[in-house]
Every structure is written in structure tokens, then in C-alpha cells.
Amino acid sequence: MGSMSAVVVAVLCAFAMHAGLLVTNAQLSPTFYNETCPTLNDIVFNVVSNASLTDPRIGASLLRLHFHDCFVQGCDGSVLLNNTDTIQSEQDAIPNLNSLRGLDVVNNIKTAVEDSCPETVSCADILAIAAEVGSVLGGGPSWDVLLGRRDSLNASQALANTSLPAPFFTIDQLNASFAAQGLNLTDLVTLSGAHTFGRARCSTFINRLYSFNNTGNPDPTLNTTYLATLQAICPQNATVDNITNLDLTTPDQFDNNYYSNLQQLNGLLQSDQELFSTTGADTVPLVNSFSADQTAFFANFVVSMIKMGNIGVLTGTDGEIRTQCNFVNANSSATLLLAGVASKVNLVAQSK
Numbered sequence: 181m182g183s184m185s186a187v188v189v190a191v192l193c194a195f196a197m198h199a200g201l202l203v204t205n206a207q208l209s210p211t212f213y214n215e216t217c218p219t220l221n222d223i224v225f226n227v228v229s230n231a232s233l234t235d236p237r238i239g240a241s242l243l244r245l246h247f248h249d250c251f252v253q254g255c256d257g258s259v260l261l262n263n264t265d266t267i268q269s270e271q272d273a274i275p276n277l278n279s280l281r282g283l284d285v286v287n288n289i290k291t292a293v294e295d296s297c298p299e300t301v302s303c304a305d306i307l308a309i310a311a312e313v314g315s316v317l318g319g320g321p322s323w324d325v326l327l328g329r330r331d332s333l334n335a336s337q338a339l340a341n342t343s344l345p346a347p348f349f350t351i352d353q354l355n356a357s358f359a360a361q362g363l364n365l366t367d368l369v370t371l372s373g374a375h376t377f378g379r380a381r382c383s384t385f386i387n388r389l390y391s392f393n394n395t396g397n398p399d400p401t402l403n404t405t406y407l408a409t410l411q412a413i414c415p416q417n418a419t420v421d422n423i424t425n426l427d428l429t430t431p432d433q434f435d436n437n438y439y440s441n442l443q444q445l446n447g448l449l450q451s452d453q454e455l456f457s458t459t460g461a462d463t464v465p466l467v468n469s470f471s472a473d474q475t476a477f478f479a480n481f482v483v484s485m486i487k488m489g490n491i492g493v494l495t496g497t498d499g500e501i502r503t504q505c506n507f508v509n510a511n512s513s514a515t516l517l518l519a520g521v522a523s524k525v526n527l528v529a530q531s532k
């Protein structure tokens with residue numbers, strides 16, 4: 181068998197194994213809200229596509245939000261919870277701080293959904309649908325999002341700090357991080373393809389630009405032309421954390437150029453370039469096949485997204501359906517109660 185056919189067989193086998201695993205999770209369903217909120221998908225699509233008119237990056241930001249939700253105690257909307265007396269927000273964890281985007285758009289979606297279908301749709305499901313819409317708006321694949329997740333009553337800033345992979349991770353560290361979530365190397369290479377759109381701050385890749393691993397030299401697996409461009413965007417000792425495109429060729433398109441970038445040593449994050457430049461790694465043939473075949477990338481992306489969307493979900497009577505995504509219901513009603521008391525006090529004050 182030629183080496184190319186071997187790669188194709190390997191990819192197909194990985195795909196089949198992937199698909200097989202999905203069957204075991206029967207709890208979520210694409211028709212979960214068919215009776216209770218038939219317009220849900222349209223509502224999410226409309227809010228996100230409107231937002232994308234003024235913010236072309238929003239689809240990418242929403243896709244990342246779902247990933248950052250799922251990797252921290254499961255896809256349970258925990259990333260959306262704000263700080264309160266009892267909750268230390270995941271939004272303040274290092275991978276999220278000054279970096280998460282789209283929280284306001286999620287709230288706009290939630291408001292529109294509550295208008296049509298009150299107290300029915302979880303914030304965790306809204307994140308899963310918004311991630312799919314983000315892919316579609318970028319020109320990427322669409323899929324039937326599995327639904328029926330419920331929202332957590334808590335969050336974990338500590339887990340957000342330890343469970344989310346860092347941009348300076350090696351292939352072994354990336355693999356360990358994904359394996360801890362039940363995801364394999366194929367999922368890692370496939371889902372990293374989400375870096376086909378969106379942006380990153382200098383602080384997430386400056387380690388590669390001047391003295392990589394304290395060598396006094398830049399990362400040798402960084403294309404020298406690209407290196408010069410990035411050094412201009414991210415000067416040493418800069419006071420501002422500039423941003424640049426994750427995909428230098430088609431920054432807002434969801435396509436397979438991410439993988440051809442890696443082949444040309446034009447990956448932005450160390451964690452991206454590791455997938456291609458780690459000698460002998462099992463990820464290299466996958467990068468090559470996704471670079472050669474966008475259809476294979478898209479097919480795998482759908483499978484891995486559904487797999488990621490199944491991580492640690494709350495279903496049935498676990499958790500709750502939050503009425504506001506940023507607060508658990510007990511807290512929302514406390515806030516409403518206080519607001520009610522405050523307005524009564526005001527009325528009394530005004531009537532005097």
C-alpha cells in the first residue's frame with residue numbers, strides 16, 4: 181500500500197472510531213427543543229449573524245467560548261458565571277483573562293430566547309449552537325447540534341487554570357490535556373483547526389520570537405519571513421498586548437489553510453506548530469491529510485465538535501436552566517428581590 185493510501189486508511193479508521201464513540205452518548209438529542217422551542221436555531225443564527233456584521237471575529241470567539249466551557253467541568257455553561265460571594269469566575273482564570281470574547285452576544289441570544297421560550301433553553305446549549313453558527317458564518321461545516329444540556333450551579337476557576345491547554349504546550353502536554361477530556365490525537369489535530377480564524381494576543385506567542393526556551397534565538401520552527409512580521413507586531417518590552425490573525429492567509433475564513441500554514445512553518449502558536457514540526461509525531465500525517473483534503477478536515481471537525489460537546493454534560497434533573505447566563509437562578513432571584521426592595525424603597529422615598 182502506498183504511503184498516501186495508508187494515511188487515507190488511517191484517517192478513515194480514526195473517523196470510524198470517532199463516530200462509533202458518539203453512539204454511546206444517547207442523552208443529548210438534536211430534536212430536544214423541537215416541541216418546546218422550535219425557533220431556537222433561527223434565533224441564535226440571527227443574533228450571531230447580526231453581531232458579525234460589525235464584528236467579523238465573533239464567530240471565532242463564540243466557538244472558543246464553547247471549547248473553554250467544555251474543558252472545565254464539562255459543557256455546563258460554567259464559563260459564563262460571573263463573580264459572586266460564592267462563585268470565583270472562570271473568566272478570571274489565566275487562559276480566559278482579557279481574552280474571552282462574545283459574552284455580551286451570548287446574553288443577547290439568551291434574552292431573545294427567553295422572549296420566545298421562557299425558562300426552557302440552557303446557556304450551555306446556547307454556547308453549543310453558537311459555536312456551530314460561528315463555523316457556518318466563517319464558511320465552515322454545519323452539523324446537527326446535540327442538545328439537552330443543563331447549566332451548572334457552580335464554576336471552577338482552579339480547574340480553568342489547570343484543564344485548559346496553554347499555547348506553549350508541547351505535543352505530549354497537548355495530548356495529555358485532551359486525553360484528560362476523553363479526546364484523542366485526531367481530535368487534537370482536528371479541533372486545533374479552529375485556529376483557521378480568529379486572533380491571538382502577542383503574549384500568547386512572544387515566547388517564540390526572541391529567545392525561545394532561553395536559547396537567545398527565535399523558535400527554529402517559525403518561518404523567518406513570518407518571524408519578521410510577528411516581531412514588528414510584537415516588539416520586545418512592548419507595553420501594549422497587540423493582536424494578530426491566527427491564520428495569516430485567510431484570517432476570517434473557516435477553511436483548511438491552517439494546515440498548509442503549518443506545513444510552511446507559519447503556525448502562530450507553539451501549540452499549533454508542534455502538530456507538524458514534532459519529529460515523528462503521529463499528528464504529522466493528519467496535518468498533511470487535512471491540508472490536502474478540506475472535506476476530510478470538515479468531516480472530522482464535525483465528529484470532534486460533537487464529541488467535545490458531550491464532555492461532562494448535565495442532563496435530566498441535574499443542574500438547572502438558568503434564566504440569566506451569568507448567574508445561577510438562586511442568585512438571579514436574590515438580585516431581583518434586592519432590585520424589588522430597592523424600587524419599593526425608592527417609591528416610598530419619592531412619595532415623601
Ligand code: HEM
Pocket residue numbers: 237239240241242243244247278279280281345346347348349354368371372374375377378379380381382384426449451
Ligand atoms: C490545542 C490546544 C489549544 C490551545 C493551546 C489554544 C490556545 C489559544 C490561544 C492562546 C488563543 C488566543 C487567545 C488570546 O490571545 O486572547 C486561542 C484563540 C482561539 N482558539 Fe484556541 N487553543 C487550543 C485549542 C482550541 C480549540 C479546541 C478550539 C475550538 C474548537 C479553539 C478555538 C480558538 C479560536 C476560534 C480562537 C480565536 C478566538 C477569537 O478570535 O476570539 N482553540 N487559542
